[in-house]
Amino acid sequence: xxxxxxxxxxxxxxxxxxxxxxxxxxxxxxxxxxxxxxxxxxxxxxxxxxxxxxxxxxxxxxxxxxxxxxxxxxxxxxxxxxxxxxxxxxxxxxxxxxxxxxxxxxxxxxxxxxxxxxxxxxxxxxxxxxxxxxxxxxxxxxxxxxxxxxxxxxxxxxxxxxxxxxxxxxxxxxxxxxxxxxxxxxxxxxxxxxxxxxxxxxxxxxxxxxxxxxxxxxxxxxxxxxxxxxxxxxxxxxxxxxxxxxxxxxxxxxxxxxxxxxxxxxxxxxxxxxxxxxxxxxxxxxxxxxxxxxxxxxxxxxxxxxxxxxxxxxxxxxxxxx
Amino acid sequence: xxxxxxxxxxxxxxxxxxxxxxxxxxxxxxxxxxxxxxxxxxxxxxxxxxxxxxxxxxxxxxxxxxxxxxxxxxxxxxxxxxxxxxxxxxxxxxxxxxxxxxxxxxxxxxxxxxxxxxxxxxxxxxxxxxxxxxxxxxxxxxxxxxxxxxxxxxxxxxxxxxxxxxxxxxxxxxxxxxxxxxxxxxxxxxxxxxxxxxxxx
Amino acid sequence: xxxxxxxxxxxxxxxxxxxxxxxxxxxxxxxxxxxxxxxxxxxxxxxxxxxxxxxxxxxxxxxxxxxxxxxxxxxxxxxxxxxxxxxxxxxxxxxxxxxxxxxxxxxxxxxxxxxxxxxxxxxxxxxxxxxxxxxxxxxxxxxxxxxxxxxxxxxxxxxxxxxxxxxxxxxxxxxxxxxxxxxxxxxxxxxxxxxxxxxxxxxxxxxxxxxxxxxxxxxxxxxxxxxx
Numbered sequence: 179x180x181x182x183x184x185x186x187x188x189x190x191x192x193x194x195x196x197x198x199x200x201x202x203x204x205x206x207x208x209x210x211x212x213x214x215x216x217x218x219x220x221x222x223x224x225x226x227x228x229x230x231x232x233x234x235x236x237x238x239x240x241x242x243x244x245x246x247x248x249x250x251x252x253x254x255x256x257x258x259x260x261x262x263x264x265x266x267x268x269x270x271x272x273x274x275x276x277x278x279x280x281x282x283x284x285x286x287x288x289x290x291x292x293x294x295x296x297x298x299x300x301x302x303x304x305x306x307x308x309x310x311x312x313x314x315x316x317x318x319x320x321x322x323x324x325x326x327x328x329x330x331x332x333x334x335x336x337x338x339x340x341x342x343x344x345x346x347x348x349x350x351x352x353x354x355x356x357x358x359x360x361x362x363x364x365x366x367x368x369x370x371x372x373x374x375x376x377x378x379x380x381x382x383x384x385x386x387x388x389x390x391x392x393x394x395x396x397x398x399x400x401x402x403x404x405x406x407x408x409x410x411x412x413x414x415x416x417x418x419x420x421x422x423x424x425x426x427x428x429x430x431x432x433x434x435x436x437x438x439x440x441x442x443x444x445x446x447x448x449x450x451x452x453x454x455x456x457x458x459x460x461x462x463x464x465x466x467x468x469x470x471x472x473x474x475x476x477x478x479x480x481x482x483x484x485x486x487x488x489x490x491x492x493x494x495x496x497x498x499x500x
Numbered sequence: 501x502x503x504x505x506x507x508x509x510x511x512x513x514x515x516x517x518x519x520x521x522x523x524x525x526x527x528x529x530x531x532x533x534x535x536x537x538x539x540x541x542x543x544x545x546x547x548x549x550x551x552x553x554x555x556x557x558x559x560x561x562x563x564x565x566x567x568x569x570x571x572x573x574x575x576x577x578x579x580x581x582x583x584x585x586x587x588x589x590x591x592x593x594x595x596x597x598x599x600x601x602x603x604x605x606x607x608x609x610x611x612x613x614x615x616x617x618x619x620x621x622x623x624x625x626x627x628x629x630x631x632x633x634x635x636x637x638x639x640x641x642x643x644x645x646x647x648x649x650x651x652x653x654x655x656x657x658x659x660x661x662x663x664x665x666x667x668x669x670x671x672x673x674x675x676x677x678x679x680x681x682x683x684x685x686x687x688x689x690x691x692x693x694x695x696x697x698x699x700x701x
Numbered sequence: 702x703x704x705x706x707x708x709x710x711x712x713x714x715x716x717x718x719x720x721x722x723x724x725x726x727x728x729x730x731x732x733x734x735x736x737x738x739x740x741x742x743x744x745x746x747x748x749x750x751x752x753x754x755x756x757x758x759x760x761x762x763x764x765x766x767x768x769x770x771x772x773x774x775x776x777x778x779x780x781x782x783x784x785x786x787x788x789x790x791x792x793x794x795x796x797x798x799x800x801x802x803x804x805x806x807x808x809x810x811x812x813x814x815x816x817x818x819x820x821x822x823x824x825x826x827x828x829x830x831x832x833x834x835x836x837x838x839x840x841x842x843x844x845x846x847x848x849x850x851x852x853x854x855x856x857x858x859x860x861x862x863x864x865x866x867x868x869x870x871x872x873x874x875x876x877x878x879x880x881x882x883x884x885x886x887x888x889x890x891x892x893x894x895x896x897x898x899x900x901x902x903x904x905x906x907x908x909x910x911x912x913x914x915x916x917x918x919x920x921x922x923x924x925x926x927x928x929x
């Protein structure tokens with residue numbers, strides 16, 4: 179119990195688990211958007227809005243980012259002053275740039291969803307507001323002409339957002355483990371892997387997308403390479419630190435060499451979050467995999483793994499000061 | 501001339517009267533002492549042997565035993581299993597130590613005097629003076645209490661900051677609030693800084 | 702061929718010119734710590750050889766700047782004991798804002814609440830601009846920032862800018878130090894006391910390899926290893 183408490187409370191700790199959840203939700207949102215954009219453009223034949231994966235993204239991607247930002251606002255010491263972060267900005271601050279990115283991302287995300295689901299949106303508005311919001315439909319129709327541009331822009335923004343969560347931490351000179359050029363790359367991959375897991379979980383279990391649909395097949399096909407590459411990036415992340423020597427090495431060894439966070443990393447992040455899903459997908463016969471319980475198990479393991487990774491990076495990263 | 505003689509005689513007799521009057525007081529005081537003795541003499545049949553080696557000391561240093569109880573009283577008795585004796589700290593000394601005071605180990609406040617004229621003892625004198633204390637108050641225990649003990653080990657005697665014959669911890673360093681303790685550091689070190697400056701260092 | 706020879710000459714000229722300029726620029730920086738930022742560039746020297754670790758400065762800071770218990774703008778860090786009784790010794794170091802010219806806290810602040818005052822070189826916080834994200838607390842390599850429990854803003858030493866300095870006095874820590882271990886002054890003024898102290902002592906600054914350009918100089922203790 180004592181090690182548990184001391185692992186979550188130490189002097190150099192500034193950002194706690196709330197930030198880890200926020201990083202996770204933001205990454206998941208970006209990952210889902212990236213996957214769905216690819217599915218819509220290259221994989222799905224016919225109407226995208228009928229696809230379970232797209233539906234899952236349309237719900238979870240905005241929900242993730244909005245809830246992430248909400249907990250972030252309440253994590254400020256002055257939550258009621260959060261609007262100041264919107265009106266004052268500082269071009270040298272990664273966070274300030276991130277705030278602008280968030281706003282653009284959310285606008286484009288909602289536009290994209292509105293374009294994809296414009297018929298459903300028209301029906302919904304008619305049902306709820308009885309034509310009082312009918313002016314929205316022509317606007318969406320006009321925006322629909324820009325669908326391609328919106329999609330490409332959103333994909334770019336999603337990549338930036340996934341990387342942003344990394345840059346936010348890698349800008350901190352204080353902590354050698356976080357001040358690491360690989361971090362944004364690592365976070366892009368963990369975003370995609372959490373996005374894939376979330377897409378499958380809600381798409382198959384919630385929206386009953388068929389196991390045999392092309393989109394599910396495609397996500398399965400990227401799952402493994404993404405996780406393997408993520409492991410490789412993790413390897414470069416820590417070898418880079420260890421080869422760097424000095425406090426970098428100290429930070430790396432404090433994180434993965436032993437203690438609470440090392441256990442968390444090896445058993446939780448690498449074991450339960452990456453190797454077990456990989457092994458399950460590899461060893462369990464395909465027939466048995468076509469089962470909602472199996473999908474739920476594997477995707478929750480991946481999601482928990484990514485959340486644990488974010489928590490690990492955040493806490494273990496703040497343990498060692500330069 | 502006769503006037504002068506008269507004046508001297510009057511003065512002498514006046515002084516004599518004053519002397520007799522004063523003697524009267526001291527006799528009165530002694531007689532009251534006698535009263536106290538006679539009252540205690542009622543229980544005189546309970547004979548107690550005076551085996552107290554401190555008895556000789558307390559004849560003159562009347563309050564010393566009581567004032568020492570405050571700092572080296574019960575706790576010390578519990579630790580040692582007996583009460584402390586004067587000679588344990590102040591050296592074995594004869595009754596003639598008034599003529600030869602150097603035999604007595606005394607604990608003077610070496611550097612706690614205010615101002616820039618402090619009597620600075622050399623290391624050996626300080627270590628000799630604190631040696632008696634550190635037998636029980638070992639350096640480890642002192643360090644545990646506060647690091648300040650360490651840095652003054654060769655620079656000040658214990659009694660520079662602590663009052664041994666005191667009423668409990670109501671005097672000396674331990675009686676002070678944290679801020680007042682810091683003020684002690686500031687005051688003394690400021691003086692040393694001035695001394696340094698005067699020397700042109 | 703003629704053309705390449707011409708290029709070579711131009712290149713050589715450029716190399717000579719730039720290295721020459723660089724040398725002049727570097728030469729300027731020797732000993733006296735002036736730099737062309739603002740009118741004044743307040744800095745401080747902490748003399749480790751003089752500090753006795755009494756922490757009178759910490760208390761003075763707390764009182765002058767109304768710093769609540771539990772947080773502090775200034776602490777004195779004591780080393781582990783060195784040596785054997787009766788020769789045990791300690792070193793003390795000052796932990797407080799270093800007033801970096803290139804302050805990471807200012808760089809990362811999303812609202813510009815954390816700023817360098819160009820007139821004095823002092824790093825300070827606009828309390829009403831601060832939203833309390835904590836980015837500066839994390840970004841400071843010296844780990845000297847904290848959230849003020851009352852204002853909920855990021856807070857730290859500002860050389861008593863709005864208290865003692867405003868009243869024309871020296872910072873509270875400097876005033877309270879019994880051993881004159883602290884020297885405060887304008888680094889831009891070559892004749893100032895602080896520049897004399899810097900020029901005549903072996904001084905160092907913490908973590909300069911990070912490029913923060915701190916303005917807190919320390920006179921190294923003569924005992925033990927310097928822990929930057």
